[in-house]
Amino acid sequence: MDFETELKLQAYLDGELPETEAREIAKFLAQDQEAALLLGELKNTRQALKGSEIVVQLPESREFYWSKIEREIERLEKPQRVEQKRPFIFRLQRILVPVTGALAVAVFLGITLFGNSGTALGETELATEDMGAITFRSESEGMTTVWLYDRGDSELSDEPAPDSVEPR
Amino acid sequence: MSDRDHSSAVDQDLVRGAQKGDMGAFEELVARHRDKIYARALSMMRNEEEAIDLSQEAWVKGWQRLAQFQGEASFGTWMTRIVINLCLDQLRKHKRQRTESIEAMDQDSGGVERQMPVITVNPTAGLERTELRQRIDQALAKLSYEQRTVLVLHEFEEMEYKEIAKSMDCSIGTVMSRLFYARRKMAAILADLRKGEEQ
Numbered sequence: 001m002d003f004e005t006e007l008k009l010q011a012y013l014d015g016e017l018p019e020t021e022a023r024e025i026a027k028f029l030a031q032d033q034e035a036a037l038l039l040g041e042l043k044n045t046r047q048a049l050k051g052s053e054i055v056v057q058l059p060e061s062r063e064f065y066w067s068k069i070e071r072e073i074e075r076l077e078k079p080q081r082v083e084q085k086r087p088f089i090f091r092l093q094r095i096l097v098p099v100t101g102a103l104a105v106a107v108f109l110g111i112t113l114f115g116n117s118g119t120a121l122g123e124t125e126l127a128t129e130d131m132g133a134i135t136f137r138s139e140s141e142g143m144t145t146v147w148l149y150d151r152g153d154s155e156l157s158d159e160p161a162p163d164s165v166e167p168r
Numbered sequence: 169m170s171d172r173d174h175s176s177a178v179d180q181d182l183v184r185g186a187q188k189g190d191m192g193a194f195e196e197l198v199a200r201h202r203d204k205i206y207a208r209a210l211s212m213m214r215n216e217e218e219a220i221d222l223s224q225e226a227w228v229k230g231w232q233r234l235a236q237f238q239g240e241a242s243f244g245t246w247m248t249r250i251v252i253n254l255c256l257d258q259l260r261k262h263k264r265q266r267t268e269s270i271e272a273m274d275q276d277s278g279g280v281e282r283q284m285p286v287i288t289v290n291p292t293a294g295l296e297r298t299e300l301r302q303r304i305d306q307a308l309a310k311l312s313y314e315q316r317t318v319l320v321l322h323e324f325e326e327m328e329y330k331e332i333a334k335s336m337d338c339s340i341g342t343v344m345s346r347l348f349y350a351r352r353k354m355a356a357i358l359a360d361l362r363k364g365e366e367q
Contacts, residue, residue, distance in 0.1 A: 003282065007344045010351070014322075016329050037286045045351045048292040048358065049323040054305040058206040060220065062199050069198060069227045070191065076228065 001034055009039050013046065112144065169193060179243045187234045194234075198227055201244045205251050211320050212255040214309055222258060226251035248325065252335060259313050281349040284356050291358035307357040315350035322347055 005028075011017045012025040029036050058065060134147045169177065169185055174196040177185075185193030205226055209219035229250050237246055292300055308316050314336075321327045321335065329347075333340045 003345075006282075007341075007348055010348050011329075011344065014329070034286075037288055041287050041355050042348075042351050044287070044290040044292070045355045045358070046323065048290075048300065049304060049319065049354070052297075052301050052304045053207070053211065053324050054301045056207045056210055057203050058220070058223075059216065062202075065202060065220075065224070066195050066198055069224050069231075070195075072224070072228045073191075073231050076232070 001032070001038070005035070006038065009035060010042055013039060013042050112146075180239065183234070183237060183239070183243055186231070187237070194231055197243060201247055202227075204244055205247055208248050208320075208324075209251050209255055211308070211324070212252070212313075212317055213258065214316075218258065222254050223251055226254050229254070249335075252321070252325070256317065256336060259317065263313070281352040281356075284352055287355040287359045289359075291355065291362040303358060303361055306361060307354050310357050311350055311353060314346050315353065318343060318346040319350045319354070 008017065008021065008025055009029075012022055012029075017025065029039060130151050132149050132151045134149075136145045136147075137143075169190060169192065171192060174182065174185075174192050177193070177196070179197065179200070182193040182197050186197060202223065206219055206223040209222045209226070210216065213219050213222065226247060230247050233250070237243070241249075292303065295303065308319065311319070317336065318332060321332045322329075327335070329340045329343050332343045336343065
């Protein structure tokens, strides 16, 4: 008997053969003793297995077994909770960053324009004594340029730097 | 739902509760089906510790996928499918490790099983239920994991060839040949056990 026929015998036993093929196998079985014996062995094994799975009980208490499952579920769900909050923070950041930038530009422009409107450039205050400023205003261009420089380290300074050497 | 309600509720109600996030309902489902899920893992893995770990992993997966449970099969059957898939993944990992160390050994050749003489006398005839179960368990332990898995899925889970092929990620032809070799080998092992007992 070839292997294909052996597999067909098994499929016949398991009810997995189409009707026409099942009829052919039934005829073949009636004529072939070897096939009938093999089918008998397969049938015995199948019957022995049916409902004969060994009964086992989990060797852990209900509480202990569940506690491990619960911990794992909680562990896996925590990052999700953080992720659920994240988009709001990201959204807020997306709004705050450009708004803060725009505000900074607006404040800078406000100060600059305020300085332009007045003629008293002396009103401009510097936060530190070490810093110097030179302002150039072109009325024709409608433009004001302000240079900020370090008094101690600049060629623009009219005062000698502390570490500079006086020419003789 | 209180603890008392959980213990008296039917599975469908507990599943609905768990789907809404009721952990107490899910705990009750675990308590009801944990032995069955563990037994399936043990029958496939043949290792107590691995079976416990995989059964717990299955419950965690079950919780995560609860929304997908539509109730077409029973909750126990649905959970069993999850643990079977986890076991199959784990067995594939084991097999990869084995073949990496011993080169590729094809356990599916089945040449030996085909040459074995047909067992004409039923080797389990007259055995009591408990004894029969122990014999079957002993015999299953002697099969290769592919043969054992296909037998477990076909005989214990009553899955069709097509379903087994899908679960095991192989062709129906492979399922048929593995099942054939597994049955033939089982018959021989059961006959040997019978002979050993008679001597």
